[in-house]
Amino acid sequence: MAEHLLSEFRIGPMSVRNRIVFTAPAPAYAGLDENANRPTQELAAYWEYMARGGAGLLVTEPQSVHPTSTLNPRTVENVSDDLIPLYRQVADAVHDGGAKIVGHLWHAGFLAATGYRNLPLWAPSAVRAPMGAMVPMGGGAIAYGMTQRDIREIIGAFASAAARLRQATFDGVEINAANGFLLAEFLSPKVNLREDEYGGSLGNRCRIVAEVVRAVREAVGPGLAVGVRLSADPFIEPGLTESDLPEVARHLSGSSPFDYINLMPALLPDASFVQGAGWDVAQAVRRESGVPVIYNGLLTDPAVAESLVGEGDVELVGMTRAILADPWLPSKLESGQRDQIRACVACNQTCSGGAGGLAAMGTPSCLLNPLPAEVDRLARTKDGVGQKLLVIGAGLAGLEVARLARLRGFSVTVWERGDDIGGQVLLAAKVPQRARFREAVEFYRGQLAALDIDLQLGREATVEAVEAFNPDAVVVATGSTPAMPSWLRSRNGDAAGVSPMDVRTVLAGNVRLGKRVVIAMAEVDHGYQALPVAELLADREHEVTIVAMAFEPSINQDFFTSEHAYRRLLRKGVRMVTTSEVTAVHPGEVEIRNVYTRQTGRLPADSVIGSYGGMVNDSLIGQLEESRSNVFAVGDCVSPRDIAGAISDGIRLMAKLPTAVRA
Ligand SMILES: Cc1cc2nc3c(=O)[nH]c(=O)nc-3n(C[C@H](O)[C@H](O)[C@H](O)COP(=O)(O)OP(=O)(O)OC[C@H]3O[C@@H](n4cnc5c(N)ncnc54)[C@H](O)[C@@H]3O)c2cc1C
Numbered sequence: 144m145a146e147h148l149l150s151e152f153r154i155g156p157m158s159v160r161n162r163i164v165f166t167a168p169a170p171a172y173a174g175l176d177e178n179a180n181r182p183t184q185e186l187a188a189y190w191e192y193m194a195r196g197g198a199g200l201l202v203t204e205p206q207s208v209h210p211t212s213t214l215n216p217r218t219v220e221n222v223s224d225d226l227i228p229l230y231r232q233v234a235d236a237v238h239d240g241g242a243k244i245v246g247h248l249w250h251a252g253f254l255a256a257t258g259y260r261n262l263p264l265w266a267p268s269a270v271r272a273p274m275g276a277m278v279p280m281g282g283g284a285i286a287y288g289m290t291q292r293d294i295r296e297i298i299g300a301f302a303s304a305a306a307r308l309r310q311a312t313f314d315g316v317e318i319n320a321a322n323g324f325l326l327a328e329f330l331s332p333k334v335n336l337r338e339d340e341y342g343g344s345l346g347n348r349c350r351i352v353a354e355v356v357r358a359v360r361e362a363v364g365p366g367l368a369v370g371v372r373l374s375a376d377p378f379i380e381p382g383l384t385e386s387d388l389p390e391v392a393r394h395l396s397g398s399s400p401f402d403y404i405n406l407m408p409a410l411l412p413d414a415s416f417v418q419g420a421g422w423d424v425a426q427a428v429r430r431e432s433g434v435p436v437i438y439n440g441l442l443t444d445p446a447v448a449e450s451l452v453g454e455g456d457v458e459l460v461g462m463t464r465a466i467l468a469d470p471w472l473p474s475k476l477e478s479g480q481r482d483q484i485r486a487c488v489a490c491n492q493t494c495s496g497g498a499g500g501l502a503a504m505g506t507p508s509c510l511l512n513p514l515p516a517e518v519d520r521l522a523r524t525k526d527g528v529g530q531k532l533l534v535i536g537a538g539l540a541g542l543e544v545a546r547l548a549r550l551r552g553f554s555v556t557v558w559e560r561g562d563d564i565g566g567q568v569l570l571a572a573k574v575p576q577r578a579r580f581r582e583a584v585e586f587y588r589g590q591l592a593a594l595d596i597d598l599q600l601g602r603e604a605t606v607e608a609v610e611a612f613n614p615d616a617v618v619v620a621t622g623s624t625p626a627m628p629s630w631l632r633s634r635n636g637d638a639a640g641v642s643p644m645d646v647r648t649v650l651a652g653n654v655r656l657g658k659r660v661v662i663a664m665a666e667v668d669h670g671y672q673a674l675p676v677a678e679l680l681a682d683r684e685h686e687v688t689i690v691a692m693a694f695e696p697s698i699n700q701d702f703f704t705s706e707h708a709y710r711r712l713l714r715k716g717v718r719m720v721t722t723s724e725v726t727a728v729h730p731g732e733v734e735i736r737n738v739y740t741r742q743t744g745r746l747p748a749d750s751v752i753g754s755y756g757g758m759v760n761d762s763l764i765g766q767l768e769e770s771r772s773n774v775f776a777v778g779d780c781v782s783p784r785d786i787a788g789a790i791s792d793g794i795r796l797m798a799k800l801p802t803a804v805r806a
Pocket residue numbers: 492510535536537538539540541558559560561564565566567568570571577602603604605620621622623646647650669670671672760763777778779780783784785786787789
């Protein structure tokens with residue numbers, strides 16, 4: 144049941160069809176070159192699609208209100224009236240889909256990117272912008288301390304941007320005073336060192352936010368909802384803590400007319416957080432402000448969201464990553480198809496990290512559901528009817544192919560030589576940080592049953608067996624085996640006093656590890672394996688040292704997850720030796736070499752684990768191709784990558800498979 148979650152609600156002048164909010168996911172759909180920083184048709188199509196999924200309220204990409212805030216060409220700038228026609232199109236599309244849309248107005252402050260326009264970083268005071276794994280922007284430069292004239296300019300910029308949104312028929316405006324961006328920097332006693340009326344006491348630090356709210360309200364009138372986004376400082380030593388937020392909310396509501404607060408966690412939570420973390424803060428902010436609160440906090444399970452709204456302390460919930468994982472989540476809840484929802488597993492891997500993620504100027508997508516609109520399009524065409532498809536391997540690549548093929552009308556059989564579906568993901572899920580990956584496997588289990596796919600476990604594919612089955616097409620999805628460097632290969636199982644092995648063997652269990660463990664990893668943590676395993680072993684009281692070839696072991700992980708991971712690993716005593724590789728194993732120690740200087744050294748070790756990703760398990764492909772056409776391959780057996788690669792391969796194959804089968 145989701146009766147509370149799905150009930151209508153009024154936020155100031157705006158009524159929403161349900162309590163589910165898709166909060167500022169930062170789609171980077173401004174154009175490039177001459178269209179840099181302008182909204183595009185792609186952006187309109189994106190919001191149209193998201194509205195159809197059923198959320199009550201959509202909060203747009205952060206719109207930069209001033210040139211000093213704009214991060215890169217893909218950031219939408221709300222600085223001129225040119226954008227009104229396109230944003231009106233966005234608003235029309237969202238309204239047609241039954242949702243409401245609020246524009247998210249923002250100045251990045253000292254988290255802007257100096258390099259884009261070579262402008263100074265604006266901040267309340269001339270302090271150093273943060274640097275580190277968590278802050279890809281800002282980059283440690285000394286900010287420019289704003290004058291009062293600059294403050295007036297920024298207030299005016301927010302108001303003008305809001306007026307444009309009113310003209311574009313938006314339903315509301317949200318002012319970002321969160322996450323270490325400009326207005327939050329004014330709130331923070333650590334960053335705001337001003338001695339004028341904009342610094343010092345909490346009332347003074349709130350002043351600029353209240354003035355922005357008042358100017359925005361004046362610009363949009365009573366017909367649009369005005370919201371404020373708040374969070375604690377996302378820094379290691381926060382100036383503004385979560386416990387300060389209720390008081391900030393009280394001050395602001397006493398001095399400015401806004402309709403709601405959108406409260407977010409300081410750092411995007413990953414799977415190390417529980418759903419509902421920070422709920423007590425949300426309740427206190429609700430009490431102190433007297434306005435409705437949107438609570439954001441890793442709500443990936445609609446049942447948890449329902450219970451929180453049901454308790455009545457906050458009225459609305461952000462379910463941003465949950466909706467990236469399944470844009471149809473609200474409408475599936477509405478139509479009683481909860482078991483068909485693809486759950487977000489809180490990995491932050493491709494939505495906030497990776498090539499499509501925040502720092503890469505991409506539009507966030509989910510690694511489990513990278514192309515939802517394309518999948519919907521494919522599923523509408525039933526051109527596989529009458530064709531028999533065999534999928535070999537029930538890892539995520541094979542499972543996605545099986546699911547899509549069935550949706551297209553194929554009769555589908557899956558052979559899996561193991562005793563369960565999921566492939567490597569079952570191993571990945573043995574680490575607490577990745578335990579929720581099991582939910583991805585459970586989604587496919589539900590799909591196999593719902594779509595009537597013939598799954599045969601314990602069935603090893605051979606050329607002879609495939610010939611006997613004689614399908615119209617075969618998809619090989621046999622995955623990978625662990626990649627092993629020479630020092631690991633030659634010593635595997637050797638009784639040299641140290642037992643080298645690969646990550647998968649360790650996770651599969653039944654291995655004995657000594658007290659001192661060295662984890663040697665490749666330059667990039669293929670499949671995100673080394674760090675989670677290091678943490679698992681540290682939790683089991685091993686003394687763990689990671690030897691990483693890169694400067695930063697977590698180099699391919701998003702900055703939020705890296706930040707959380709480094710904090711936990713270092714607190715748990717995990718050592719990291721970077722820019723180094725293991726070259727040999729000796730009794731009681733390993734030999735290491737710096738990749739730049741070639742200097743060698745030794746580290747004590749009772750056990751050594753190699754984390755070097757996978758090698759293709761592709762022998763079946765060539766064998767089958769000798770006697771058959773219509774043999775296709777997807778996932779790690781083509782090129783060992785990660786879950787996003789495996790699932791994307793499945794989708795790409797489905798775009799051509801029916802045609803290829805007929806040819
Ligand atoms: C410890 C670990 C942690 C990881 N963590 C992450 C992570 O955090 N994020 C991420 O994106 N990726 C991660 N990865 C990588 C990711 O899991 C893989 O890239 C992805 O799951 C590959 O999917 P696949 O379907 O191509 O192959 P697999 O998952 O390897 O599936 C192949 C399947 O084929 C079956 N099979 C093989 N041969 C035959 C045969 N002849 N007949 C029948 N069946 C056969 C196998 O039993 C297996 O079930 C991790 C991998 C590991 C090992």
